[in-house]
Amino acid sequence: xxxxxHTFPLFILLFTAPSASAVQLSxxxxxxxxQLGDQLMLTISVEGAQQxxxxxxxxxxxxxxxSAGTSTSMQIINGRSNLSVNHRYVLLAKQxxxxxxxxxxxxxxxxxxxxxxxxxxxxxxxxxxxxxxNNDDAFITATLSKHDLFRYEGLVYTFRFYQRINVGExxxxxxxxxxxxxxxxxxxxxxxxxxxxxxxxxxxxxxILFPQQAGTLSIQPTKLHCKIPVKDSRxxxxxxxxxxxxxxxxxxxxxxxxxxxxxxSSKPLTINVRDLPDKPEDFSGLVGxxxxxxDMSKKQMQVGESTTLTLTVRGTGNVQAIPEPxxxxxxxxxxxxxxxxxxxxxxxxxxxxxxxxxxxLVALKEGRLQIPGxxxxxxxxxxxxxxxxxxxxxxxxxxxxxxTEELKLTEMISPSNGKVAVKILGEDLLPPHEGLASLEPQSxxxxxxxxxxxxxxxxxxxxxxxxxxxxxxAALAGDIALRRRKSALTKAxxxxxxxxxxxxxxxxxxxxxxxxxxxxxxxxxMLNTEGTAMTAAESAELLNRLNLRKEIVSExxxxxxxxxxxxxxxxxxxEINPVQLDKRIDHILQTLSKEISKTVVxx
Amino acid sequence: MxxxxxxxxxxxxTISGSTRLVxxxxxxxxxxxxxxxxxxxxxxxxxxxAYQQGDHGRAIRLYTQLLESGLENGHIYYNxxxxxxREGRLGRSIAAYLKSARxxxxxxxxRTNLQFARKSIKDAVEPIKPSTLTKTLFFWHYxxxxxxxYLVLGAAGLLFWTGMTxxxxxxxxxxxxxxxxxxxxxxxxxxxSVATHTFFPERIVVITDKSAKIHSSTNxxxxxxxxxxxxxxxxxxxxxxxxxxxxxxxxxxxxxxxxRAYILQ
Numbered sequence: 001x002x003x004x005x006h007t008f009p010l011f012i013l014l015f016t017a018p019s020a021s022a023v024q025l026s027x028x029x030x031x032x033x034x035q036l037g038d039q040l041m042l043t044i045s046v047e048g049a050q051q052x053x054x055x056x057x058x059x060x061x062x063x064x065x066x067s068a069g070t071s072t073s074m075q076i077i078n079g080r081s082n083l084s085v086n087h088r089y090v091l092l093a094k095q096x097x098x099x100x101x102x103x104x105x106x107x108x109x110x111x112x113x114x115x116x117x118x119x120x121x122x123x124x125x126x127x128x129x130x131x132x133x134n135n136d137d138a139f140i141t142a143t144l145s146k147h148d149l150f151r152y153e154g155l156v157y158t159f160r161f162y163q164r165i166n167v168g169e170x171x172x173x174x175x176x177x178x179x180x181x182x183x184x185x186x187x188x189x190x191x192x193x194x195x196x197x198x199x200x201x202x203x204x205x206x207x208i209l210f211p212q213q214a215g216t217l218s219i220q221p222t223k224l225h226c227k228i229p230v231k232d233s234r235x236x237x238x239x240x241x242x243x244x245x246x247x248x249x250x251x252x253x254x255x256x257x258x259x260x261x262x263x264x265s266s267k268p269l270t271i272n273v274r275d276l277p278d279k280p281e282d283f284s285g286l287v288g289x290x291x292x293x294x295d296m297s298k299k300q301m302q303v304g305e306s307t308t309l310t311l312t313v314r315g316t317g318n319v320q321a322i323p324e325p326x327x328x329x330x331x332x333x334x335x336x337x338x339x340x341x342x343x344x345x346x347x348x349x350x351x352x353x354x355x356x357x358x359x360x361l362v363a364l365k366e367g368r369l370q371i372p373g374x375x376x377x378x379x380x381x382x383x384x385x386x387x388x389x390x391x392x393x394x395x396x397x398x399x400x401x402x403x404t405e406e407l408k409l410t411e412m413i414s415p416s417n418g419k420v421a422v423k424i425l426g427e428d429l430l431p432p433h434e435g436l437a438s439l440e441p442q443s444x445x446x447x448x449x450x451x452x453x454x455x456x457x458x459x460x461x462x463x464x465x466x467x468x469x470x471x472x473x474a475a476l477a478g479d480i481a482l483r484r485r486k487s488a489l490t491k492a493x494x495x496x497x498x499x500x501x502x503x504x505x506x507x508x509x510x511x512x513x514x515x516x517x518x519x520x521x522x523x524x525x526m527l528n529t530e531g532t533a534m535t536a537a538e539s540a541e542l543l544n545r546l547n548l549r550k551e552i553v554s555e556x557x558x559x560x561x562x563x564x565x566x567x568x569x570x571x572x573x574x575e576i577n578p579v580q581l582d583k584r585i586d587h588i589l590q591t592l593s594k595e596i597s598k599t600v601v602x603x
Numbered sequence: 604m605x606x607x608x609x610x611x612x613x614x615x616x617t618i619s620g621s622t623r624l625v626x627x628x629x630x631x632x633x634x635x636x637x638x639x640x641x642x643x644x645x646x647x648x649x650x651x652x653a654y655q656q657g658d659h660g661r662a663i664r665l666y667t668q669l670l671e672s673g674l675e676n677g678h679i680y681y682n683x684x685x686x687x688x689r690e691g692r693l694g695r696s697i698a699a700y701l702k703s704a705r706x707x708x709x710x711x712x713x714r715t716n717l718q719f720a721r722k723s724i725k726d727a728v729e730p731i732k733p734s735t736l737t738k739t740l741f742f743w744h745y746x747x748x749x750x751x752x753y754l755v756l757g758a759a760g761l762l763f764w765t766g767m768t769x770x771x772x773x774x775x776x777x778x779x780x781x782x783x784x785x786x787x788x789x790x791x792x793x794x795x796s797v798a799t800h801t802f803f804p805e806r807i808v809v810i811t812d813k814s815a816k817i818h819s820s821t822n823x824x825x826x827x828x829x830x831x832x833x834x835x836x837x838x839x840x841x842x843x844x845x846x847x848x849x850x851x852x853x854x855x856x857x858x859x860x861x862x863r864a865y866i867l868q
Contacts, residue, residue, distance in 0.1 A: 054819040054826045067828050173727060429719060430712045432685050433678040434651045439643045442706040443675030444750040455757030456794060459764030466768060 023048040025055075025113035027104050029091075033121045037221050037267040040091040040120065041068065042101070047084040049108045055087055058102030064092040066263050090263045092223075093122040136196070138163045140224050142266035145349050150274050151214050152287040152318050153381045154350045156185060157207045159222055159266070162193075162200040168227040168259055172205070175220035180209040183320070186346040208351055210318050214275035221266045227259040276379055280386055282326060286378035288317015288350070292325055294374050294391030303401040306336075306362045309394065311374050312354055319344050319353035325374040325389075327359075332369055334362040363398040370395050481528035485600070488525035489593045492518055496589070500582050509567070515581055516563040522589060523556070526596050536560035543592075546599045552591050559584060638672035647679075654686055662686040677706030677748075681713050688720050693834040694811035696720050698865040701807060701836075706748050725832035729852040731807055744796045752800070756793040763790050806839035807867040808849050808859070815864065817857035821846040828857045839866060 023046065030041040040063075046052045057065065068088040074081055093099070101118040138161070145156035157177075161170065185206035193202050211217055276287070291314050298307040313322045324340065342355030363369070373391040380387045444452075476483050495518040502511045517532065520539070524531015527542050534542075540557040638646065650665035666683040669676075684699035700717040707713055721730065738745050747755065763786040769775075770783070810831050819826040821843050831837070840856070841848035847864060850856045 056824050057826050065827060067826070171727070176725075427719060427722075429685050429688060429716050432651055432654050432682040433712070434647075435678070436644065436647075438647055438676055438678035438682070439674065441675055442677050442748065442750060444748075444753050448750050448753045451757040452753030452760075452793075452797065453756070456760035456790065459761055459768075463764045463767050466771065470771065 023108050023111075023113060025104075025106055025115055027101075027115040027118060029101075029118055029120055032119065033123070034093070035123050035267070036093055036096050037265045038093075039263060039265055040093075042089045042091055042118075044087040044089075044104055044106075044115070045084055046087075046106060046108070046113075047082060049083070049085065052085050052106060052108055055104050055106040057089070057104055060091070060101065062094055062097070062099050064094065066090040066092075066261075068261050071258075088260070090261075092221075092263065092265050093120075096122045096124045098122075136198075137165045138167045138226065138228055138262075138264060140222065140264045140266050142219075142222050142269060144219075144269055144271060146271070148272045148274070149211070150287055150379065150381045150384075151211055151276055152285065152321075152379075154208050154210055154288070154317055155271070156349050157182075157209050157219070159205045159207070161203040161224060161264075162195065163203075164198050164200050165229060168229075170224055170226040173223040173225060175222055177207075177209060177219065179213050179217045180211055180219075181318075182210075183208050183344075183351065184346075185351070206346075208346070211271070211273040214273050217271055217273055219269040219271075221268050223266075224264040226262055226264065228262050230258060230260045277384075277386075280377055282375070282377050283386065284323050284325075284376050284378055285321055286315070286317060286323075286376070287381060288315055288319070288378065289380060289382070290315030290317065290322075290376060290378045290389050292374060292376050292389035292391055294394065296371075296394045296396065299395065300397045300399070301363060302399045303363050303366050306360045307396070309359045309361055309371070310356060311358075311391070312356045313376060313389070314352075314354040315378075316347065316350050316352045317378075319351050319355070322353075322355040323376075324357045325376040325391075327371065327374045329370075329372050330361065332363065332365045334364060336360040336362070363396070366398045366400045368395070368397055484525040484528055485596070488522055489589060491525065492522040492589050495521075496582060496585060499585075504581075511581065512563055512566045515585055516560065516567065519556070519560060519563070519585060519588070522592075526592060534560075536564060546596060548592075548595050548599065552588070552595060555584075556588055556592070559588065638668055643669060643672070643674060650682065654682065654689075657689075659686045659689040663690065675706065677703040677710065677713065680706065681710070681716070684713075684716060684720070688716075692811075693720060693723055694809050695865060697724075697834050697836065698809040698811070698867055701809070701867050706750075708746055708748055720834065724834040726835040728831070728835050728837075730836040731805075731838050731852055741796075743792055744799065747796070749797070749800050752793050752796050755789065756797055759786055759790040759793055762786050804868060808837045808839045808847055808864045809867060810835045810837075810859075810863060811865050812863040815859055817849070817855075817859055819857065821858050823860075825858075829855060831859075 025044070025046055027042065027044045030043070034040055044055050046055075054070075066089065068090050070088070071086045072083065073086070074083050098119065098121050101120065103114040103117060105112055105114045107113075140162070141160045143158045143160075145158070146153075149155055159172065161172075185208045188203060188205040190201060190203045193200055209219075276283075293312050293314075295310045296307055297310070298305075301307055309327070311325050311327070313325060315322075319342075322342065336359065338358040338360070340355050340357045342353060344351055344353035371394040373393045375388055375390045377386055377388050379385075476486060495514070499511065499514050499518060502514065504511055520531040520534045522531070523529075523534060523539050523542070527546075529542065536557050539560055540553055543553045543556060646665050646669055650662050650669070653659070653661040653665060663683060663686045666679055666686060669679050670683070680699045680703035684696045684703060687693075687696035687699055697717065697720050700713055700720060703710070703713045704717065733745065743752075743755075763783065766779070766783040766786060770779075775783075810833050812833060814830055814832050816827045817829050817831060819828050835851075837849035837851050837859075839847055840850055842861070845861045846858045847861050847866070848856065849859050849864075
């Protein structure tokens with residue numbers, strides 16, 4: 001049975017080749033009026049072309065341009081297929097005004113196609129566009145807690161990311177907050193809210209900013225790079241009676257959406273920062289609301305003993321910058337300051353915190369001593385005045401020393417302080433390396449390379465050579481025939497030398513006998529057989545079995561035959577000439593060695 | 604596996620000699636005589652003094668003079684990186700630190716200053732670096748310089764083959780067998796690393812202009828896909844005329860004009 005539901009569209013596709021229709025290039029924006037900070041989607045459509053390159057965009061200096069990908073779709077109407085390729089770009093205007101996006105060109109098949117220019121109106125950030133933003137599935141906002149404030153006064157920058165649908169791979173790109181000191185204000189958190197009748201999931205991130213300069217400061221937009229699911233136009237098709245029957249629920253749920261990259265942007269913000277009025281000489285640099293408390297661990301002590309003066313500054317504002325309060329009139333004490341400790345807590349709209357300063361004071365003089373109260377001058381932005389936080393004076397009674405002077409400094413390093421995390425106050429480059437190690441070459445020189453590669457390869461080759469030699473020796477030791485063949489020539493040559501020492505005139509018989517034995521033993525060694533009793537006919541038969549050349553076989557046969565005749569027969573016609581004998585034998589030895597070795601290797 | 608194109612690219616880069624970190628500048632030696640090894644300590648001393656006195660421009664010239672005289676040393680690249688960063692030349696300082704890290708991969712100061720420099724990069728793009736798992740598995744590849752790898756290769760080769768030869772003549776103990784096996788592993792590891800450095804070198808591009816547009820093709824009129832800023836690092840995929848095809852750590856690709864970046868080989 002034909003499974004119509006899935007094969008039918010495929011069947012249609014197979015029999016509808018894309019028709020060669022005219023190429024059309026068009027470009028459009030999703031809207032022609034927007035606010036500064038809104039994103040515009042520029043879609044460039046190419047219809048009727050199978051393959052296209054990326055279009056050439058005109059100079060777009062007034063916009064930030066991000067590619068949002070390319071999609072392809074095919075429509076089949078009455079058997080005619082129409083292929084369209086959409087190139088999408090996200091545009092973010094850099095300033096308000098009326099802009100023209102010039103002609104966009106694309107070369108297809110040697111012909112250049114262009115689009116008409118597009119005009120777009122960008123309104124200032126605070127002026128609403130006449131048309132609402134049509135893509136409100138996800139958007140971001142950035143707000144400030146104050147727009148008019150004093151220098152060093154904290155303000156909260158709140159970033160909110162609204163999403164009505166599930167947005168993927170969201171990544172914020174923060175502005176550089178030029179002119180501000182910044183700190184995170186708590187962790188990011190999410191909640192739900194209803195906006196324009198729709199339920200949104202909101203992710204909120206807060207930062208606290210402390211302006212470091214007076215004047216009008218601007219904060220560039222925060223951008224959020226993300227991927228938004230959009231309906232995939234390629235999946236749309238006319239519904240047929242088969243659709244309900246064959247479409248799967250999963251396809252409905254998943255198949256009709258694709259993720260499209262987007263860049264969401266908040267609006268740029270400006271604030272007016274007022275400089276602080278005439279600063280008093282002892283101004284601490286703090287702006288906010290602060291209090292100061294003080295305590296002396298002992299009010300009576302002997303000369304040489306120590307007491308701990310503890311000063312704690314608490315408040316709200318730029319608490320990271322709390323300096324040590326001013327304490328004067330300490331000339332009768334030896335002072336050992338301890339490291340300050342403290343904590344910063346984020347509030348909903350500011351930073352609060354405290355910092356504790358401890359000093360061990362060792363009395364140097366007896367008598368009733370008074371330390372004036374500690375002071376801290378700060379600016380209160382609510383009252384718009386400089387205010388002073390101070391402690392009451394500290395009275396001490398110092399008695400004469402009872403014994404040897406002993407400085408009890410343990411009180412200063414009180415373990416009850418607890419340990420605190422080291423706060424990085426500043427960062428800088430580590431200093432240059434000045435040692436003479438800087439003058440030693442560290443790159444891989446030719447010598448290093450030679451050592452590395454040589455050490456890797458050469459001993460390996462030597463080892464292989466050694467291995468082969470040992471193998472050869474072992475083979476010789478186990479193979480008698482091979483050993484005999486290998487040593488045959490050497491042995492024969494040594495005998496030949498002895499033979500040459502004989503006098504052909506006086507030792508003719510010994511000469512012939514030795515020559516005959518030499519030749520037969522040589523043949524015996526070469527052919528791995530008993531050679532001493534070998535006849536000329538036997539030697540020819542054995543040599544013929546090795547398919548040696550006829551000439552050499554007959555030469556060996558003839559010589560052996562002649563030698564036999566000389567020794568045993570009375571026929572003087574066959575007597576051999578002893579003068580040429582050694583040369584004939586030498587020739588036979590050389591030739592046979594070569595030929596028999598070749599034959600053995602071949603076999 | 605690298606394609607023939609990418610191998611050709613390596614050759615082109617090598618031949619073109621685009622390894623100079625700082626463009627040719629007048630050296631302290633007005634007659635531009637070649638610097639000899641004897642002069643190195645004096646030039647180094649002067650360069651360090653110039654850095655300490657805040658004359659970073661002179662320090663850069665002197666450190667460059669040392670490097671151009673053929674002295675390849677990680678400390679010099681590190682000092683040059685410091686001077687370039689103090690001069691506000693972020694991209695070239697990062698390139699110098701990367702060069703230094705290749706010669707002294709275990710130096711903590713280089714890593715610290717490189718991290719410090721990277722904090723000033725505008726683009727939120729992670730630098731090209733191997734995963735922690737890869738770095739752990741192939742720790743020797745990332746903690747030894749090429750020179751050290753060559754030395755390990757040579758020493759391990761000599762010891763391994765000596766051990767193999769001894770095995771031919773005497774009965775080996777269990778410990779001896781383990782030693783030879785360990786040497787073989789060291790030999791293969793060092794050999795693999797040297798081969799990787801030689802045939803598949805890591806090619807990094809560091810943006811040296813304040814900003815650089817990344818195009819869709821090797822044509823200035825082509826679409827600008829995105830923009831990168833000084834100091835951002837990318838992987839070099841291909842080189843064509845005066846254009847470099849790069850890939851960021853998040854996978855974005857595009858073409859960049861070669862005069863806007865420094866190629867680190």
